[in-house]
Amino acid sequence: MRERIDLLFTNGVVVTMDAGWRVIERGALAVRGGVIVASGPSEELSAAYEADEVIDCAGCAILPGLINGHAHIPMSLLRGLVADIQLDVWLFGYMFPVESNFVDEQFCYVGSLLSCAEMIRGGTTTFVDMYYFEDQVARAADESGMRAICGQTVMRMPTPDAASYEEGLGRARRFIEQWHNHPRVIPTIAPHAPYTCTDEIYRSAVDLCREYGLPLVTHLSETAREVVESRQQRGMTPIAYAQSIGAFEVHCIGAHCIHATEDDILLMARHGAGAVPCPSSNLKLASGVGPYKRFIEAGVKTGLGTDGPASNDDQDMWTEIHLAALLPKGLSGDPTVVPAREAFALATCWGARAIGLEQIIGSLEPGKRADITVVELGRLHSTPRYRYTSDAIYSYLVYTAHNSDVRHTLVDGRFLLRDHRLLTVDEQDILARAQAISERIDQFLLQREDNLLSKIVALTGVTSNEIFEVQVKAHIRDASRIESLLNDPAITITKLSQRNQYDTYFSFEDPARGRIRLREDHRIDPGSRIQPKYTITLTEPALQGQHPHAILVSRARYDATADRTVRFYREYFQPDKITSVEKRRRRWRILYQGKDFAVNIDELVNHAQPGPYLEIKSRTWSQSDAAEKAELIGALLKQFEIDDADLIMQEYVDL
Numbered sequence: 332m333r334e335r336i337d338l339l340f341t342n343g344v345v346v347t348m349d350a351g352w353r354v355i356e357r358g359a360l361a362v363r364g365g366v367i368v369a370s371g372p373s374e375e376l377s378a379a380y381e382a383d384e385v386i387d388c389a390g391c392a393i394l395p396g397l398i399n400g401h402a403h404i405p406m407s408l409l410r411g412l413v414a415d416i417q418l419d420v421w422l423f424g425y426m427f428p429v430e431s432n433f434v435d436e437q438f439c440y441v442g443s444l445l446s447c448a449e450m451i452r453g454g455t456t457t458f459v460d461m462y463y464f465e466d467q468v469a470r471a472a473d474e475s476g477m478r479a480i481c482g483q484t485v486m487r488m489p490t491p492d493a494a495s496y497e498e499g500l501g502r503a504r505r506f507i508e509q510w511h512n513h514p515r516v517i518p519t520i521a522p523h524a525p526y527t528c529t530d531e532i533y534r535s536a537v538d539l540c541r542e543y544g545l546p547l548v549t550h551l552s553e554t555a556r557e558v559v560e561s562r563q564q565r566g567m568t569p570i571a572y573a574q575s576i577g578a579f580e581v582h583c584i585g586a587h588c589i590h591a592t593e594d595d596i597l598l599m600a601r602h603g604a605g606a607v608p609c610p611s612s613n614l615k616l617a618s619g620v621g622p623y624k625r626f627i628e629a630g631v632k633t634g635l636g637t638d639g640p641a642s643n644d645d646q647d648m649w650t651e652i653h654l655a656a657l658l659p660k661g662l663s664g665d666p667t668v669v670p671a672r673e674a675f676a677l678a679t680c681w682g683a684r685a686i687g688l689e690q691i692i693g694s695l696e697p698g699k700r701a702d703i704t705v706v707e708l709g710r711l712h713s714t715p716r717y718r719y720t721s722d723a724i725y726s727y728l729v730y731t732a733h734n735s736d737v738r739h740t741l742v743d744g745r746f747l748l749r750d751h752r753l754l755t756v757d758e759q760d761i762l763a764r765a766q767a768i769s770e771r772i773d774q775f776l777l778q779r780e781d782n783l784l785s786k787i788v789a790l791t792g793v794t795s796n797e798i799f800e801v802q803v804k805a806h807i808r809d810a811s812r813i814e815s816l817l818n819d820p821a822i823t824i825t826k827l828s829q830r831n832q833y834d835t836y837f838s839f840e841d842p843a844r845g846r847i848r849l850r851e852d853h854r855i856d857p858g859s860r861i862q863p864k865y866t867i868t869l870t871e872p873a874l875q876g877q878h879p880h881a882i883l884v885s886r887a888r889y890d891a892t893a894d895r896t897v898r899f900y901r902e903y904f905q906p907d908k909i910t911s912v913e914k915r916r917r918r919w920r921i922l923y924q925g926k927d928f929a930v931n932i933d934e935l936v937n938h939a940q941p942g943p944y945l946e947i948k949s950r951t952w953s954q955s956d957a958a959e960k961a962e963l964i965g966a967l968l969k970q971f972e973i974d975d976a977d978l979i980m981q982e983y984v985d986l
């Protein structure tokens with residue numbers, strides 16, 4: 332009497348990824364109730380089992396489903412948005428502004444479903460995620476039939492789904508309560524990284540994971556700079572910090588870890604923490620290459636991930652496996668490092684250990700869940716096939732296999748992809764929905780790239796300033812003469828200051844776009860603030876009204892605190908021309924005839940026309956006030972004994 336089962340996969344190369352690296356040519360795999368019952372030679376299993384359905388896998392390899400150990404799957408909607416720029420411009424100039432404007436439940440759901448469809452097509456059956464509105468990621472995993480660990484992100488900064496980290500912690504707890512009994516989706520909390528979190532966030536996350544028996548997902552040691560800063564601020568590496576704060580007391584899935592030190596590696600091995608490098612993303616963001624060989628030698632539980640599709644840009648685990656085999660060889664000069672079967676293990680049996688699910692997935696062994704990928708061999712790029720050594724199969728899988736070679740994908744013995752056809756996601760529908768969201772983002776970026784104001788606003792809030800400005804500038808011969816004339820009883824000095832100002836102007840070929848000024852303002856008079864002040868100012872093109880004694884300008888001006896480097900702004904705004912002006916300024920705020928003016932005596936540093944110059948300025952919201960002030964400037968010029976011939980009509984930057 333043959334034993335009844337649901338599915339029998341026959342005539343394929345069964346790559347078990349069990350402890351003995353067993354490979355069965357003309358092998359079979361038996362599945363019942365979503366669980367693997369047996370693997371062995373095809374004839375043997377055909378004789379032993381009576382299957383409801385027999386799937387002939389001739390010319391194919393039967394593999395454990397691939398495990399994507401680190402991803403941000405809703406970010407598939409940001410794929411191709413911007414590339415080849417510095418990490419800070421990428422993050423602060425693009426990802427954060429777009430995320431804060433567009434990431435909501437709908438975005439996360441559609442993006443996740445798109446990613447699930449992509450992963451299923453590529454033979455990935457399990458993923459570990461970390462993003463916002465994680466319940467929507469969980470929903471997509473549930474509907475598409477995938478297995479997932481879904482980490483609700485928490486960080487100290489406001490996020491699209493939480494105004495504060497306390498709110499984020501609350502959201503994570505509710506998410507876990509709601510999902511923790513799901514058969515395939517493991518909800519958890521994901522403190523983003525040591526550099527974006529506080530001790531309290533990590534402690535709360537560890538407590539929550541312990542309470543529900545969950546893994547903790549976090550980023551660790553992704554960049555060299557992060558390690559340097561962690562040492563400065565906390566006196567230890569991010570990995571040592573994670574251990575010290577208790578993160579390794581639960582199963583920790585540490586994304587990247589590519590700048591792990593030797594001590595970090597031993598620490599992770601001792602505590603059984605998982606390390607998940609993401610080769611494509613680590614290369615694209617120029618973060619580096621993980622110490623794969625040392626991880627494996629030291630016994631660190633190591634997996635592989637794609638990271639978010641905004642930095643990869645796909646979720647193709649075959650590419651990651653390929654790179655994990657190639658990169659360590661290229662860097663070490665040793666072709667024996669990370670052989671193909673080890674690279675493949677990173678995405679299967681070892682990857683399962685890295686994410687703490689080795690009891691149920693990662694290999695084709697009786698008792699494990701039937702998460703299975705069937706890959707076609709014998710395509711143009713994978714022919715011919717040698718069989719004299721069973722290890723050769725790993726070469727085909729690691730060095731030639733593509734997403735498009737995947738014929739079937741199953742989770743828990745259920746077909747999600749069958750004969751290249753997606754069964755749980757409506758592919759055309761999800762493509763259309765993803766494109767529709769991207770078009771709104773495209774529009775937003777299109778308008779923003781054109782409009783300097785919205786580019787500044789995207790980074791930081793701005794204050795708009797008085798629209799009208801009256802100003803006059805003149806050459807002077809003797810600055811001390813002006814100083815003594817300022818003591819006239821008709822003039823009340825309200826404030827006096829001295830400063831060094833370093834201005835960088837960004838101009839554009841199309842002057843209608845306006846001009847940006849970055850100012851570093853150092854007060855140098857005794858007793859004044861010690862810290863320099865950094866501002867970014869956008870001036871829109873001026874409508875100039877000529878007044879007999881002054882220039883009357885009307886234009887919009889916006890100010891914001893500049894908290895990034897000139898390099899950052901240069902890459903972000905991409906000006907056509909950059910000009911620097913450095914000046915020593917003495918400034919008198921005065922009242923004259925009841926009106927407020929600034930009188931500046933300026934000397935330009937390293938300039939062909941260093942001055943000194945006298946500048947009289949005032950700003951106002953009122954047009955009539957501006958006209959009155961222009962009149963008064965005429966009187967002041969007389970007071971300061973300035974001839975019309977000495978007047979200058981340009982700004983310093985235009986001199």
Ligand SMILES: [Zn+2]
Binds near residue numbers: 401403550586
């Ligand atoms: Zn990541």
